[in-house]
Amino acid sequence: xxxxxxxxxxxxxSPLAIQGLTVSYGHRPVVHSVDFIxxxxxxxxxxxxxGAGKSTLLKAVLGITRRLTGEVYIFGQPVEAxxxxxxxVPQRSSVDWDFPATVIDxxxxxxxxxxxxxxxxxxxxxxxxxxxxxxxxxxxxxDRQIGQLSGGQQQxxxxxxxxxxxxxxxxxxxxxxxxxxxxxxxxxxxxxxLKREGRTLLCVHHxxxxxxxxxxxxxxxxxxxxxxxxxxxxxxxxxxQATYGGRLSPxxxxxxxxxxxxxxxxxx
Amino acid sequence: xxxxWLALTFRLGYNTSLVTLGTxxxxxxxxxxxxxxxxxxxxxxxxxxxxxxxPGLALAFILVGLIQGDGRWLPALLAGAAGSAAFGLWAVQRxxxxxxxxxxxxxxxxxxTFFAFGVVLIxxxxxxxxxxxxxxxxxxxxxxxxxxxxxxxLIALCALAVLLAILGLRREFLMVCFDADFARTQGVPTGRxxxxxxxxxxxxxxxxxxxxxxxxxxxxxxxxxxxARFWSDRPLRMVALAAVLGxxxxxxxxxxSAVAEGLPTGPLIVLAAFALFFVSFLFSPRRGVLASxxxxxxxxxxxxxxxxxxxxxxDEPIFDDLTLKVLRRRGYLRRDGVPTLPGRAAARDAEHExxxxxxxxxxxxxxxxxQEHSGLxxxxxxxxxxxxxxxxxxxxxxxxAGSRA
Numbered sequence: 133x134x135x136x137x138x139x140x141x142x143x144x145x146s147p148l149a150i151q152g153l154t155v156s157y158g159h160r161p162v163v164h165s166v167d168f169i170x171x172x173x174x175x176x177x178x179x180x181x182x183g184a185g186k187s188t189l190l191k192a193v194l195g196i197t198r199r200l201t202g203e204v205y206i207f208g209q210p211v212e213a214x215x216x217x218x219x220x221v222p223q224r225s226s227v228d229w230d231f232p233a234t235v236i237d238x239x240x241x242x243x244x245x246x247x248x249x250x251x252x253x254x255x256x257x258x259x260x261x262x263x264x265x266x267x268x269x270x271x272x273x274x275d276r277q278i279g280q281l282s283g284g285q286q287q288x289x290x291x292x293x294x295x296x297x298x299x300x301x302x303x304x305x306x307x308x309x310x311x312x313x314x315x316x317x318x319x320x321x322x323x324x325x326l327k328r329e330g331r332t333l334l335c336v337h338h339x340x341x342x343x344x345x346x347x348x349x350x351x352x353x354x355x356x357x358x359x360x361x362x363x364x365x366x367x368x369x370x371x372x373q374a375t376y377g378g379r380l381s382p383x384x385x386x387x388x389x390x391x392x393x394x395x396x397x398x399x400x
Numbered sequence: 401x402x403x404x405w406l407a408l409t410f411r412l413g414y415n416t417s418l419v420t421l422g423t424x425x426x427x428x429x430x431x432x433x434x435x436x437x438x439x440x441x442x443x444x445x446x447x448x449x450x451x452x453x454x455p456g457l458a459l460a461f462i463l464v465g466l467i468q469g470d471g472r473w474l475p476a477l478l479a480g481a482a483g484s485a486a487f488g489l490w491a492v493q494r495x496x497x498x499x500x501x502x503x504x505x506x507x508x509x510x511x512x513t514f515f516a517f518g519v520v521l522i523x524x525x526x527x528x529x530x531x532x533x534x535x536x537x538x539x540x541x542x543x544x545x546x547x548x549x550x551x552x553x554l555i556a557l558c559a560l561a562v563l564l565a566i567l568g569l570r571r572e573f574l575m576v577c578f579d580a581d582f583a584r585t586q587g588v589p590t591g592r593x594x595x596x597x598x599x600x601x602x603x604x605x606x607x608x609x610x611x612x613x614x615x616x617x618x619x620x621x622x623x624x625x626x627x628a629r630f631w632s633d634r635p636l637r638m639v640a641l642a643a644v645l646g647x648x649x650x651x652x653x654x655x656x657s658a659v660a661e662g663l664p665t666g667p668l669i670v671l672a673a674f675a676l677f678f679v680s681f682l683f684s685p686r687r688g689v690l691a692s693x694x695x696x697x698x699x700x701x702x703x704x705x706x707x708x709x710x711x712x713x714x715d716e717p718i719f720d721d722l723t724l725k726v727l728r729r730r731g732y733l734r735r736d737g738v739p740t741l742p743g744r745a746a747a748r749d750a751e752h753e754x755x756x757x758x759x760x761x762x763x764x765x766x767x768x769x770x771q772e773h774s775g776l777x778x779x780x781x782x783x784x785x786x787x788x789x790x791x792x793x794x795x796x797x798x799x800x801a802g803s804r805a
Contacts, residue, residue, distance in 0.1 A: 196581045220585040227579045231439065232633050241575055244586045249568045269784045277633050285784065293582075312764040314787040 144208035146170055147217075147301040147332040148193065153202030155185070155192045161200070162188045166357045170301075170334055175327045176349035177337040179367075181376050184354040186336040187223070187305050194220055194303065206301065216245055219299035221290045223306050229279050235289050236261055236274045242296035264295035267325075269318055284315030291319060302326065304335040308342075320346055340380075340388055343367055407655035416658050418552040419544045423611050423650035423669070425559035427620060430608065431646025432566045433600045434621030435628060435639045439577040440597065445492070446621045448507040449598075449605045450614045452488025453481035454518025457539055457609065458525060465530035472532040474551045474610065477539075482606045488514050489598060542613035542666025544654060551610065558607045562600050563643075573597060574635050611654075612666035620646060623673040630684035649673035701726050702776055708732070709750035712739045753779055756791050759798075763791075 143149035148170040155163040163185040170176055178186045191197040193204050195211065206214035219242070239261040240253055247253065265271045268288040273281070281289065287307060294302055304323075308316050323333055323346070337343060343350060343363060350367050352358040352375040359371040369385045380388075403412065410417040437443055460480025465471035488510050495506035525533055535543075566573070572593045575583035580590045601621065608617035628641035653669030682689050701722075708723040709732070718724055718737070727733040732743030739747065756779050761768040779788060 191581070194581075194585045196584050215585065215587055218585065220582060222579065222582055226581060228441075231578050231635070232629060232638050233578065233635050234633065237635060238578070241578070241582070241586075244571065244575060244583075244588070247571060249571065269786045272785065282782065284787075288784070312787065314784075314790050318784075318786060 143169055143205055145172060146205070147172055147207060148334065149205040149208075150189075150193065151203045151205070153189065153192060153204065154200045155188050155197055156200050161355065163192065163353075164356050166202070166353070168351050168357065168360055170332055171349060172332055173327060173330050174349045175323060175333045175335075175347050176351065177335050177343055177347040178351045178353055179337055179340065179343060179375070180353040180358075181379065184375075186353055189353065190220075190303055190305055190334075190336060194218065216297075217300045219294035219297040219302040221294045221302065221304040221307055223309065224283060224286045224290065229281070229286060231278065233278050234274070235265065235270065235276050235278060235281070238278060238289055239264055239274075239293045239296060242293040245297075260296055261292070264292040265289075267295055267322055268292045282312070284311040287311050287319065288315060291322060295322075299331070301332045301334070304333065306336050306338060308337070308339060340372070340384075343388075404655060404659045407658045408651075412658055415547065415549055415552065418549060418556065419547050419611075420651065420654045420658070422552045422556035422559060423544070423654040423665075424647045425556055425563065425650075426604065426608055426611055427624070427646030427648070427650030427669070428643040429559045429562040429566065429600075429646075430604045430617070430620040431624035431628070431642035431644070432639050433562065433597070433604055434646075435625040435642040436566075436573045436577055436597055437601055437621060438625040438629075439574075439635070440594075442503075443622050444504060444507050445489070445598065446601055446605060447618045448488055448492055448511045449485045449602050450609075450617050451511040451518075452514040453485045453606060453609060453614050454515055454539075455521055456480035456482070456484025456487075457614075458518055458521035458536070459484070461525060461532075461536060462521070462528070462530075465525075465528065465532070470531045471525070472535045474548075474554060478554075478606050478609070481609055482602060484514065485602050485606060489602065538613070539609050540613050540615060541664045542609075542611050542616065542669070544611055544657060544665040547610065555607050555610065558603060562603050562607075565596075565600055566639075569593070569596060570636060570639065578635075611650075612669050613664070616666040616670045619670040619673060620649070623670070623677050624649065627673070627677040627680045630680040630687050633686070645673070645676050649676060699776070705730070706750055706754075706776060709743075709747045710754060712743060713747035713751040755795060756788070759791050759795055763794075 150168045153166045204211040351360040358375045359366040406412045461471035492506045496503040624642040624645040628638045632638045649672040652672035657665040704723040708727045
């Protein structure tokens, strides 16, 4: 097969391998020639300043935004053929929460591929949606109007919708943006649990302080790939400086470089 | 009145019954597709489509008139209408994609230009040597009185086809309306689904031309869905309700116009739809005017109850008459103003709630801002159990720290 010869062995086994990905709006590249390979069973973060193309990269991978150049492989196959193995948790602010739907209606949307057009949503579908909801601690809210949810709860509902898919790879866009601390903890718990189940996760993440606590791999991105790899190797002061272009103070940098100290976590 | 009853029970002749049935199907189709269009926030598009039908309609009339001397041949007229509507739609898409104009501006420009062109053509037709010119005005405000059986059959069949198509595509439509990006990741071809939505809307508008007229068909795609929103918070139930409401409006309007020969069908259907809307607007249990008045009163009492209970918990005197009345009615306060045992218990609960809310507001100010009148709804109703547990634990920690100090 010519296809498999063109990509490395590592990329063949990877749940997500990106090669030379470029996305542009008009003539301005937002993501330029990015290579990135996600190891199987990893919990990876994409980190970078605002406008670095983090969300755009995800959207290009998912086929929402058109790629200018580059290839995306899921377990060595072109992403288009493998999209059912990829779950997506969009940014909370991307939808109108006044939409006439209950929590369960939204979660059932994650089962779209299992429902044919003549089928009604049956009890076992509902049951699967409820299981996902209970994993994020929201089963009591199944029949609640989505407009009545708090920000953190909305995020949990989106995560539950992705969980119903039981995908090998889950892609999350800023799952911790504007959520309460309890929700952040609950989501991290679910993500780590998924990782233990052998699933692969990729998050756009904006809080540098928690990168070491939450993730094992990281991609530092500012239009171009600055560095990528295990957090200990890639998440260094030099790379961060290069990513943020000197926007981080020396004090911030030293604090970020301290190894994660469990006793010190989240102290107010 | 008696003839209306005959019309309502489908006993006013074969043609009238057929027209009634066709209009009901049209109402159902318009309500359903209209709901999706409303949820996709593109309701104005149907206005552009309907006005854009006029030039095609007139051109088809001229063409058919030149060939056979009488321009009134419904299939050709509908095809012409559909053609120019599609062209108008394409123009709207193009303008909003390729220029800096928004979709609303594009709709306004296309709508008026097409309509103006159509009116010019109709004026030309009036001076032509063909018969049936008078029939054309029926397409502006709707006329079902002299409809042929074959025309009614065509309308009914198209409406039925639209209904079936919508039923088959309901899930895709819903996904695209709620979150098009997510739908994309689920393998929904969002571009084609959007196109299908507009195509179905176009078919509804075109077959509705003869029934309600092109100016008013837009009402049939907007009023029933908006009315349905008053009665349901679930998406597919809203679609079903809009179908029922559209059917009902069509049924009432057409039968009324069958009885009162001089009255145009379109306006009657729209007025019937509006009557249903108005009733819902007043009496819907969740979003109606009456319900919100009642909810306001209930809310006021709840505020008084909470303030009263907090006063009891803090042993403060209560002076407000309504507060006293609310507390007495619940059995929390004796006639002489002394709190009862249940009153004391309720006061303790209220104070605990108040502390949880205060802590929540302190810890998560952003989230608290998003909650509507937070602090009065029971906190268990708003936060998930684990979030409350964290708060309770913190509250306990604060209390013990306080006692140590």
